[in-house]
Structure formats: C-alpha cells, structure tokens
Amino acid sequence: xxxxxxxxxxxxxxxxxxxxxxxxxxxxxxxxxxxxxxxxxxxxxxxxxxxxxxxxxxxxxxxxxxxxxxxxxxxxxxxxxxxxxxxxxxxxxxxxxxxxxxxxxxxxxxxxxxxxxxxxxxxxxxxxxxxxxxxxxxxxxxxxxxxxxxxxxxxxxxxxxxxxxxxxxxxxxxxxxxxxxxxxxxxxxxxxx
Amino acid sequence: xxxxxxxxxxxxxxxxxxxxxxxxxxxxxxxxxxxxxxxxxxxxxxxxxxxxxxxxxxxxxxxxxxxxxxxxxxxxxxxxxxxxxxxxxxxxxxxxxxxxxxxxxxxxxxxxxxxxxxxxxxxxxxxxxxxxxxxxxxxxxxxxxxxxxxxxxxxxxxxxxxxxxxxxxxxxxxxxxxxxxxxxxxxxxxxxxxxxxxxxxxxxxxxxxxxxxxxxxxxxxxxxxxxxxxxxxxxxxxxxxxxxxxxxxxxx
Numbered sequence: 001x002x003x004x005x006x007x008x009x010x011x012x013x014x015x016x017x018x019x020x021x022x023x024x025x026x027x028x029x030x031x032x033x034x035x036x037x038x039x040x041x042x043x044x045x046x047x048x049x050x051x052x053x054x055x056x057x058x059x060x061x062x063x064x065x066x067x068x069x070x071x072x073x074x075x076x077x078x079x080x081x082x083x084x085x086x087x088x089x090x091x092x093x094x095x096x097x098x099x100x101x102x103x104x105x106x107x108x109x110x111x112x113x114x115x116x117x118x119x120x121x122x123x124x125x126x127x128x129x130x131x132x133x134x135x136x137x138x139x140x141x142x143x144x145x146x147x148x149x150x151x152x153x154x155x156x157x158x159x160x161x162x163x164x165x166x167x168x169x170x171x172x173x174x175x176x177x178x179x180x181x182x183x184x185x186x187x188x189x190x191x192x193x
Numbered sequence: 194x195x196x197x198x199x200x201x202x203x204x205x206x207x208x209x210x211x212x213x214x215x216x217x218x219x220x221x222x223x224x225x226x227x228x229x230x231x232x233x234x235x236x237x238x239x240x241x242x243x244x245x246x247x248x249x250x251x252x253x254x255x256x257x258x259x260x261x262x263x264x265x266x267x268x269x270x271x272x273x274x275x276x277x278x279x280x281x282x283x284x285x286x287x288x289x290x291x292x293x294x295x296x297x298x299x300x301x302x303x304x305x306x307x308x309x310x311x312x313x314x315x316x317x318x319x320x321x322x323x324x325x326x327x328x329x330x331x332x333x334x335x336x337x338x339x340x341x342x343x344x345x346x347x348x349x350x351x352x353x354x355x356x357x358x359x360x361x362x363x364x365x366x367x368x369x370x371x372x373x374x375x376x377x378x379x380x381x382x383x384x385x386x387x388x389x390x391x392x393x394x395x396x397x398x399x400x401x402x403x404x405x406x407x408x409x410x411x412x413x414x415x416x417x418x419x420x421x422x423x424x425x426x427x428x429x430x431x432x433x434x435x436x437x438x439x440x441x442x443x444x445x
Binding site for chain 2: 012014015018019021022047048049109110111112113114115116117118135137138139140141155156175177178179180181183184
C-alpha cells in the first residue's frame with residue numbers, strides 16, 4: 001500500500017510514523033502534490049497551535065491540495081480540527097473541508113483535556129473491533145461539537161466529537177498512535193478502509 | 194470519564210535506567226525501552242524519563258534513546274532533565290517525545306515557558322516544580338535539583354507558569370520524596386485548586402491508599418512514583434483495582 005503522511009512540520013509526525021511501523025507499514029512523509037495525490041491513503045497528523053499550523057500548510061499550498069483529495073484520508077488531533085471550518089484558537093480560518101466549528105472548552109474542569117477518556121457511540125468500520133467505552137489518549141484544549149458527521153463521542157463533561165467522517169475524510173481528536181492496542185487497531189482499521 | 198493517570202518515572206544515566214531495578218521477567222531491566230514496554234503492558238498511563246546526566250555529549254545520547262522509546266511504546270511519555278532552550282525541546286519532540294518537562298531553566302528564564310508554548314503548544318510543556326516547606330518560609334520553590342531555595346512561593350509560581358503557557362504542572366514535595374509516608378496533600382491540593390491545568394503529584398508514595406488520598410483529597414490529576422514501582426512494592430494493576438474500588442476513575 002502506498003501510504004503518505006502529510007509533511008508540514010507537525011509535532012507528532014514521528015510518533016504516527018512509528019505507530020505505522022509497528023503495524024508493519026512504511027509510510028512516506030511528503031508535502032509534494034503528486035506524491036500525495038497518488039497515495040492510496042493519506043494520514044494528516046498535527047499537534048500545536050491552529051494558526052501556525054495553517055500558516056505552514058499555506059506556505060506549501062497544501063490548503064489548496066488537501067480539500068481536493070478523494071482517497072481515504074485520516075486527520076489526527078489538530079489534523080482533525082484543521083479539516084473544519086473555523087477555530088476559536090487564534091480566530092483561525094481552517095481548511096473548510098468539514099463544515100463544523102472548533103471551540104474552546106468552557107468548563108470548570110482542567111484544560112487541556114489531558115489523559116485517557118472513553119470512546120462512545122462508535123460508528124463506521126474505523127471502530128471495528130473496538131468496544132464501547134474503550135479508552136483513548138487525549139491532549140487538547142479545543143474541540144469539535146457533536147454533529148451529523150460525528151462517528152464517536154467522548155464527554156468532558158459534555159459530549160463532543162471524538163471522531164468525524166465526511167465523505168472520504170476521517171478524523172480523530174484523540175491520538176490513536178498513543179492509545180495502546182486499541183489505538184493500533186483503529187489505525188489498522190483505517191488502513192483496511 | 195477522564196481518568197486519573199498513574200505515571201512511573203524512570204531515571205536515565207548513560208542511556209540506562211538507574212536505581213537497582215529488580216524484574217525477573219524482563220530480559221534487561223536496565224534497558225529503558227524494555228522497561229517502558231513492560232510498564233505500558235502493566236497499564237501505566239504515561240511514562241516520564243528523566244535524564245540525570247549532565248554533559249552535552251550525553252544529552253545527544255538521550256535524544257537517540259527518546260527516538261528508540263518512541264519507536265517501541267504506544268503510550269505517551271514526557272522527557273526532562275537539563276532542558277534549557279527551544280532548540281533542546283525541538284530535538285526531543287522531533288525524536289517522538291509527547292511532552293517535555295522543564296524545571297531550573299524556567300526559574301532562570303521564565304520567558305522560555307512562553308516561547309515553548311508559542312512554538313510547540315501548551316499541551317507539550319510541563320513545568321516541574323520542586324517544593325519544600327519550612328515553618329519559617331512556608332512552601333517555597335527550589336531549583337538546581339532541589340539544592341537552592343528561590344524567592345518564589347509555590348502557589349504563586351504555579352499560577353505564573355500557567356499564565357506563561359505551561360500545560361501541566363509536575364509538583365514534587367521534597368519534604369515527602371523518599372519517605373514513603375504519602376504525597377504532600379496540602380500543597381498538592383492548593384496548587385491543583387489554584388491552576389486551570391492538570392497537576393501531577395510526586396514524592397512520598399508508599400502504598401495504594403496514598404494514591405487514593407492524593408486523587409480524592411488533593412484533586413491531583415495524575416500521580417507519579419519511581420522506586421515503589423521499580424522495586425515492585427506496588428503493581429500497577431493492583432493499584433488501579435484498589436483505586437477503582439475507592440471510587441477513583443482509572444483506566445483498567
């Protein structure tokens with residue numbers, strides 16, 4: 001399989017690549033249009049701050065390319081938020097692929113939402129073999145509300161989108177690459193889509 | 194429900210774990226990668242690796258080790274020890290660390306916390322605070338491996354680093370560290386209530402009840418221990434079942 005990780009100097013690229021290696025899959029890191037377009041599947045990682053990530057994408061013209069992709073695509077953490085319309089973080093216009101907002105947690109609980117929390121209401125083959133209530137690792141201060149594109153949810157304290165699907169674009173707010181065997185299974189499920 | 198985190202801490206010197214660890218079922222318990230994999234399998238929620246070596250040459254070795262750890266374990270980990278610049282952090286994050294912990298450098302140069310948060314995001318910036326209580330001073334922040342008292346009161350300093358962009362506080366009570374008499378519930382609770390970010394309690398764990406106390410009484414978000422786990426005086430699965438029965442949300 002020709003698997004490409006979008007390379008725009010995101011923080012967790014290495015961890016995602018290692019997680020795929022543990023599944024026996026070698027992924028190519030690239031920002032090159034042709035390489036990404038010809039991939040069977042594309043993974044879009046991300047940690048850090050929204051406006052600087054968007055600036056990195058724009059500087060490589062990836063903001064033009066990514067919305068045109070047709071193959072199975074998987075945005076992880078900030079990679080999920082970047083697919084949305086707009087983020088409260090730095091009042092940033094995102095890629096606008098999924099028509100949803102990204103909001104800051106307004107809660108008395110600690111922010112960032114950091115640690116292991118449960119996945120509920122699991123839908124789509126992305127979660128094949130994953131039990132309701134399985135734990136995943138999160139670290140984020142912004143979230144995507146529930147919507148018709150939500151395919152898994154987590155509560156902190158209100159339910160929010162743990163994962164999304166919009167056409168060929170899948171996305172997870174948690175870190176499958178850091179979520180133990182369950183996370184590996186979710187990555188494996190994406191590779192099997 | 195977000196669960197409370199249990200975090201074993203591994204001290205690293207010359208690429209090896211230190212503190213005479215006894216594990217019969219690990220091929221090489223001095224190998225940080227082997228030990229990390231074992232802890233991940235036991236249900237540790239995160240790991241902390243502290244580089245206790247000093248020279249720049251040794252620090253390069255540490256970055257290689259971080260890469261090796263990231264390659265092999267599938268839970269998050271924090272690295273710390275001697276980090277003093279944005280460049281140091283970039284190397285460690287690129288090697289695959291999820292978070293870095295800074296301590297003395299934040300005291301010397303508080304701007305570093307802000308620079309790191311802006312560059313990499315608050316979520317990967319843990320500020321480690323070593324604190325000690327005396328009747329004369331109250332809880333004060335100490336630096337240089339706990340050898341030098343600073344002018345900072347602990348709660349004030351915690352709030353300040355969070356304002357600068359810290360995404361987590363790792364609070365070690367020097368009064369409690371090594372005593373096995375329990376965590377410092379008073380200062381941990383004060384800090385946990387004073388800041389908006391998660392607080393990791395460290396220093397003093399001696400039994401299961403101490404973990405329940407720090408979670409239920411002091412509202413810590415995570416608890417860290419080293420020798421207690423390394424010497425297998427406490428096994429993580431036992432600890433987590435005990436905590437669950439005490440009403441603490443844990444990942445089992």
